[in-house]
Amino acid sequence: MIHTDLLICGAGPAGLCAAIEAGAAGADVLVLERGHAPGGQLVKQTHMFFGSEKQYASYRGFDISDILVAQMSEMPNIRLICDATVLAAYDDGVFAAEIAGKYEKIRPRATVVATGASEKPLLFPGNDLPGVYGAGAVQTLMNQYGIRPAGRVVMLGAGNIGLIVSYQLLQAGVDVLVVCDGAPKIGGYLVHASKLARMGVPIMTSHSVKRAEGEGKVEKVTLWELDKNWQGIAGTEKIFAADTLCVAVGLSPLSELLWQAGCEMLYVPALGGYVPYRDAQLSTSIPGIFVAGDVAGVEEASSAMVTGRLAGLAAAGFLGLDIIALEAKKEDCLAQLHSLRHGHGGKILDGIQQALLDTNNKGDEHA
């Protein structure tokens, strides 16, 4: 049994920031990361980030990862172990993990679950053909492993992931034939869409995939127009000779550990699926279990970093550590989150409001 003040599940932007804040407060922190290296999705983000200076705006994702990892490495009280997957959260507060091929049990005094999210699948004929990828998988192959993942791509999804991965495919010398989205409007930032448009990539809203076909691999992708009820309109089919169909239709929180721990959960479409009830300081319904990043609700990486800081501070407070200006630091995080969130037509803010535990939360003053 491993004993630690704070267990952090996941070393992505949220987990790293939580570790840095709790570590700075003097907590003995154990960070377990499933991947070979810390950074999570940051390491494959080659584009400049939005947000403000506090969330490293204008820096590229992989540079932000380096900055956070360097900050964490300066604190001897933070221990990071990679290739370590947290397997289970038991109701007696014990966690189990596979660490370097060995089963281990951990008894933390507090936990931050920062497991992130996974790509949503889509149902259509031919969706199991080789050549049908999640956009994030293509991004991993391309930006993390240096593999040119495709020749001619149809991108399904004009949210930020679909738009950004399409642009990065162009940078890698891959043809992006079209970006389509079932919604009537582009969901991602319009500046990303404009970057693609001026490189000649057509964007087709109210269009989705009818089917993918090919002999043993994708050779042809048929799109069609959707009506107001998101039903395909016969006769509007457009066929693309693509070898790859990227699916970027959103992310869902990786919340298994929270279910296992017995956290109260709620289905909130605006946040990507089942998310835990939490108070404004990111404590779940189980005392001592905090959430940060996409597992608490799918947002941008900028918000993931801030929720990580907030959860790290809250966890350190829960552990009874003395933190200089704790309340001011939390307030700063809440203010940052509010400004990052309220530009999205209020969708995220509404979702989070639904998932807030009914306490006298501090988030209300900003909402």
Added chain:
Amino acid sequence: MHNSLEKTGIPTTAEVDAAFPPAERLAKGPVAVIECFQRIPCNPCATSCPRGAILPFADINDIPEINYEACNGCTLCLTKCPGLAIMVVDMTWKDKSGLDRAVIKLPYEFRPLPVVGDDVVALDRAGNFVAMARVVSVLLNHSMNKVPIVSIAVDKQLVPIVRSIRVDVRQRAVVCRCNDLDEAEISAYITGGTTSIEELKRITRLGMGPCQGRNCVPIALGMLSRALGLPIDELEPATYRPSVKSIALGDLAKYDDRGDGLP
């Protein structure tokens, strides 16, 4: 409101016109043109402008407002805008060819980079061919956040239309095979102010691959010499450090200081 933009990513002519500075300001010299039409949480343009020309945001979701009198077209914001939504237009560029051209400075995140003197395809905001354009400068240095700036000369009438370029793939001239660096990239660094072999090495890793500079350093010195107008013997030479070839760490570990080690 932005019906077309929200469906296609292509702003309307009216939207682009509204983003352009007035003609009187354009006539005075280089100036930034910001095409940021949507409220999103992002403010580096305003916080990075050393002249305060992009007005401070009350809210991080504000759409940037520019004080055209304070902007001098320095291009710093081009390298900070994550949306690559800013370009600089210089209607006062001195066209030595006698044509009536202006210069557009564009952030360009693709490889290969063009080389000064190339003719590239100028594209509109929908990616359509507009004209051929002459590349008059390609800048890249360590402070540019990995955002090269390509300046192209286009007919003044085309300034409101051109917003992108396509560099047709041509045979690359490779400077450093170990680190896959070509002439265009090295030349952009040199134009961007990286004017010694040691700086080039630190920024690009030129000379630090398996060949240890045998192929690339002579070529790079030649490029520096031509760009700076200095003979090679007046340039700082490269520093050579052990070892001259790659060896396995295991071979180092096997070293025994006691014997003479010879087989």
